[in-house]
Amino acid sequence: MAESLLTPEELEALAGSVDSGDLETDTGFNMQARVVKHDLASEDSTLGVNLSSIDMINERFIRMFRLGLLDVLRTSPRINPARVRIMKFGDYLPDLKPPLSVTTVRTPPLRGSSMVLIEPNIIFSALDNFFGGFGRGIGALPPGRLFTPTETRIIKMMLDQLFMSLKEAWAPLMPVEVETVSSEINPQFAQIVDENDLIILSRFEAELGDEVKGFIDIVYPYAALKPFRELLRSRLQTGDGNEESDRLWLENMELASGDAQLQAKVELAKMKIPVRDFENFEEGQVLFFKKPDYARLIVNDVPIFESSVGAHGTQVAIKIENPIKPEETNE
Structure with missing residues (x-):
């Protein structure tokens, strides 16, 4: 046992002073101070990632992606971005109901793995459009249903356009590659980060035809963007150093407008x-x-x-x- 620093006589005198009130017990601690709970193990989401820059990247992505889908599906989809959100990966997963097209990708120089999800309604609407239909979707599917080879081919066509558009959208900020890692139908199997880690969710609400609506998600780990937060804080210049991309975009726009029907x-x-x-x-x-x-x-x-x-x-x-x-x- 550690030796006491006070003698028995000193301890007795101290206790007597407390009982009699001679010893001042107001030590200056503010017991009414407001306390804020903080988890030291969690990531800090206030480190300056500029979501406005992500919004601008998403807007450019939508323009490119619409033209790409028009080229392969011969229909002009309506795509609208939802608000970019920062959330825990564990809070994102419960709302996702399989089967989904879940593709894990690497996007160097961004660290780690990102994820792309496409809802079945979008896949089946694209399939119907591809074979000359009006873009009809599909109802509820069994959770364990796998996509057929034909459906998988349509998914690959859409992903090819999506990855190409994503590279073009990031190009004004920095060159980004997109490399497929794996494909799943259940997002629970695509653990790009731990459930308590933060993600940046870009959701796009799409309508390909026949009033069929669904969503496409692009999910980045928050940690992947932290090293580039200074770039994301700066203003995204969509034209600087990207004349070739703009030229291709204009050519694609002219090509797409040539198919417009006039009366x-x-x-x-x-x-x-x-x-x-x-x-x-x-x-x-x-x-x-x-x-x-x-x-x-x-x-x-x-x-x-x-x-x-x-x-x-x-x-x-x-x-x-x-x-x-x-x-x-x-x-």
Whole structure:
């Protein structure tokens, strides 16, 4: 036993002083101080990761990803970003119901492994679009159901476009590679971090057609972005050093716009008729009007060209003669 620093006489005198009130017991400790609970083992999420930069990366990713899906699925999906969230990995997992397309990836120079999830509704809508349908989804699936080879092929096509778009989205900040590590249907098997570790969740709500909605998640370990927090704090310059990416984006946009459908019609003539005459119209009645020099080719309700009407073989045809100036459209 350790030797006491006070003699028995000193201990007795000290106890007597306390009992009598001669010894001051107010030592200056503030027992009313506000206490904040802190777990020393948890990660600090206030170390300056700029989520606004992640938002800008996500916006660029959406532009690239939409064009990529348009190229392979021949449909223009609607993709909207949800708010970027920082949360514990263990809090993220319970809301995920298998089967899902769960792909673990490495994204050097980011440390560790990240994760990409695609909901089945998106997969089956893409499958229906690919084979000429209207993008129908699917109802609930058994938790243990595996994806068929055809479904897996569609998933790979989507992931190829997703990875390419993700690299393009990060390029203005720093070059990032995307390397597939594994694929699962249950996110519980893709332990990219411990359940108490923090993640950065980027969720994208997608609609490919037939009003089928689902989500695509990109999950980064928080620790993977911490070494680059100074870069993320700085303003993301989307144009600096990335002229080639912008050129490719413009080319893809021009290519995609070439498939847009326009409604064209030919207006032979038009006339103004009083209401009283219109009310007296009968079947077989003949209307007389002045023949115009040219018919008008109208595209999406906008007069574009003056045209001559004729025939080519057995079909009625028009020959484009003159462009119509904007000031002439109201004449």
